[in-house]
Amino acid sequence: MVTGAGRDLSRFDPMAPLLDVQNLHVSYTARTGQCSTALANVSFALQPGETLGVLGESGSGKSTLAAALLRLLPGNGRIERGAVHFEGQDLLRAAPRELEKTRGDRLALIFQEPSLALHPAIRVAEQIGDVIAAHKSLGRRAVREQARQILAAVFSTETDRIANSYPHQLSGGQRARVLIAQAISCEPSLIVADEPTASLDPETQQEILSLFWDLRQKFNLSMIWITHNPLLLEGFADRVLVLYAGRVVETGPASNVLSSPRHPYTQALLRCLPPRIEDSFANHKEYLPVIPGETLGSLAASEGCHCLFEPRCVERMAICAEREPEMVQLSSTHGASCFKHVDEWT
Amino acid sequence: MREVLALAGVTFSIFSRTTLAVVGPSGSGKSTLASCLACLEPVSSGKIWFAQTEVTAMDAGQQCAIRPSIQMVFQDPASSLNPRMSALELVSEPLKIQDRFDKRERSDRAYDLLERVGLPREKAAQRPDEFSGGQRQRIAIARALVLEPKLVILDEALSALDCSVQAQVANLLMDLQASLGLTYLFITHDLAMAAHLADEIAVMERGRIVETGAARSVVDSPQHAVTRRLLLAAPGVRNSALEPQAV
Numbered sequence A: 001m002v003t004g005a006g007r008d009l010s011r012f013d014p015m016a017p018l019l020d021v022q023n024l025h026v027s028y029t030a031r032t033g034q035c036s037t038a039l040a041n042v043s044f045a046l047q048p049g050e051t052l053g054v055l056g057e058s059g060s061g062k063s064t065l066a067a068a069l070l071r072l073l074p075g076n077g078r079i080e081r082g083a084v085h086f087e088g089q090d091l092l093r094a095a096p097r098e099l100e101k102t103r104g105d106r107l108a109l110i111f112q113e114p115s116l117a118l119h120p121a122i123r124v125a126e127q128i129g130d131v132i133a134a135h136k137s138l139g140r141r142a143v144r145e146q147a148r149q150i151l152a153a154v155f156s157t158e159t160d161r162i163a164n165s166y167p168h169q170l171s172g173g174q175r176a177r178v179l180i181a182q183a184i185s186c187e188p189s190l191i192v193a194d195e196p197t198a199s200l201d202p203e204t205q206q207e208i209l210s211l212f213w214d215l216r217q218k219f220n221l222s223m224i225w226i227t228h229n230p231l232l233l234e235g236f237a238d239r240v241l242v243l244y245a246g247r248v249v250e251t252g253p254a255s256n257v258l259s260s261p262r263h264p265y266t267q268a269l270l271r272c273l274p275p276r277i278e279d280s281f282a283n284h285k286e287y288l289p290v291i292p293g294e295t296l297g298s299l300a301a302s303e304g305c306h307c308l309f310e311p312r313c314v315e316r317m318a319i320c321a322e323r324e325p326e327m328v329q330l331s332s333t334h335g336a337s338c339f340k341h342v343d344e345w346t
Numbered sequence B: 001m002r003e004v005l006a007l008a009g010v011t012f013s014i015f016s017r018t019t020l021a022v023v024g025p026s027g028s029g030k031s032t033l034a035s036c037l038a039c040l041e042p043v044s045s046g047k048i049w050f051a052q053t054e055v056t057a058m059d060a061g062q063q064c065a066i067r068p069s070i071q072m073v074f075q076d077p078a079s080s081l082n083p084r085m086s087a088l089e090l091v092s093e094p095l096k097i098q099d100r101f102d103k104r105e106r107s108d109r110a111y112d113l114l115e116r117v118g119l120p121r122e123k124a125a126q127r128p129d130e131f132s133g134g135q136r137q138r139i140a141i142a143r144a145l146v147l148e149p150k151l152v153i154l155d156e157a158l159s160a161l162d163c164s165v166q167a168q169v170a171n172l173l174m175d176l177q178a179s180l181g182l183t184y185l186f187i188t189h190d191l192a193m194a195a196h197l198a199d200e201i202a203v204m205e206r207g208r209i210v211e212t213g214a215a216r217s218v219v220d221s222p223q224h225a226v227t228r229r230l231l232l233a234a235p236g237v238r239n240s241a242l243e244p245q246a247v
Helices: A062-069 A096-102 A124-135 A140-154 A159-163 A172-184 A202-219 A254-259 A264-271 A339-344 B030-037 B060-069 B087-097 B103-116 B133-145 B163-180 B191-197 B215-220 B225-233
Strands: A019-029 A035-046 A051-055 A077-086 A107-110 A190-194 A222-227 A239-244 A247-253 B019-023 B070-073 B151-155 B183-188 B200-205 B208-214
Touching (some): A035 A062, A035 A247, A062 A077, A062 A222, A124 A140, A124 A172, A140 A202, A172 A190, A172 A202, A202 A222, A202 B225, B019 B191, B060 B070, B087 B103, B087 B133, B103 B133, B133 B163, B163 B191, B183 B191, B191 B215, B200 B215, B208 B225
Parallel strands (some): A107 A190, A190 A222, B019 B183, B019 B200, B070 B151, B151 B183
Antiparallel strands (some): A019 A077, A239 A247, B200 B208
8 A cells, every 4th residue: 555545636735725625614413413613713733843722611612623623523513604725636626545544644633632532442552553564554563663753752661561552551641642753653744733732730641742743853743723712832842823603703813812812702701711820910910801691602692693701801883783793804924803993904 | 459648647727717728739638628627528646626516426317417508619610510400400409408498498599599609580490501600600609508507618719710700709709708608619720819818828738738827928928839849830929929028
């Protein structure tokens, strides 16, 4: 088997983005038959080697986005329209067998919960070998050797012990590393990571972040890093995409979005964080700023009739309740979907 | 069977109506400590005093009697709340188990608490899966408070929540502490939140308390390597916090 078989590489323009997502719409059908929009009009492009941080709270559609890109939505989820092009391949139209070749090989996904994403009764080295064997025609020996090499890339010590361990014998941080090893085992060009550090303590979190940082340089990896914690994106992501109720509300270079956000939601979200430790005693035990109200969740959101953040927005205007804002380009790289910036457009 | 020492020589006290934050890496014994205080885990040696009585000297029956005054809120409300019970049933159940009041009084008290934690009366009949993560944690807090405890152990109670929801629940906890005179043991690995909410901070590692003191002095002039490491790992912290302090 030749890597890249089945894909028309001759049509792949080296200047084109690695991943190009256009107008992605995803909906879920509830058991009651009710259909709801989980993602609407999501567009973005990713250049080779670039890391995109997807920032969103529960129900914003960030995990739906990860699943939709790889066409791994649950049975009641449907991609209504849109296009996803990855390395010149149209992922939404690819035949299932073509898609299987791409997933795990060129495009890898790291799931949220390391303890659930690993098979509990198979040794670690074997689980990594399975991924390699699925994509490469190698003998058993060679697969085992390659699995070991990959493990050595993420564990500097104890590689052998870990290779022969079952997942329950490992700590949370070690399991996260195994998932990373699995993801890089076929040297993908893009990794989609859905809250890969959510269940880890801060020290382990930092270790995993710096591991990703190293791997990025080493393999020229592109990454989509999905998280609810803006602090994890600081100094890590090149660009940030902020989701609210299934809509992209703001996108731009990470340093701009995180330090001078332009959408009222991003601004409110960043204000909610506990004060930086060195400042925390100025307002010790005082109320933290909050965003009033509850997230609707994208599931309750209907399309097009108003800005979905309007009910919670401190800067709402009459127009916000009348129709949904479009993305306003604030600079060549920074955009926000908010009527208050419409004048800046022209 | 091999015995493992989960806690070794841990000594501390919490004063009434204050908050002690216990921070430390995973596996440092924070949750074991919580279980011991809540009489859920027997101690091999050492003494625990609660409100002038020695808990460790009590028999099982006596411990049962003081348990209502020590309540816990866990990290993940999705798994700590029975999915088949309504919010109202969940909050009134502790009263039922303790056989306090008649049914009507129990419901009244549960309604009151649900309102107090910010859940409207008309949602009381809904089950946990119909609530958001933040609302579920509010239910768990109401359930912990219905027995009018003195000490509430918050075991990573904010960790599973989104940032904006974390702030809402943290504000609620401060409100309740002031109005009900609660004492909190706040277990967390979020040092920024610990610094904001706590009067005192204890830092644990491998079953020992390696540093303890007023929250401010622990953060401003960390003495132990573990504390420094935790400060360094806290996301978004500028390293200036770790530079040697001018004396």
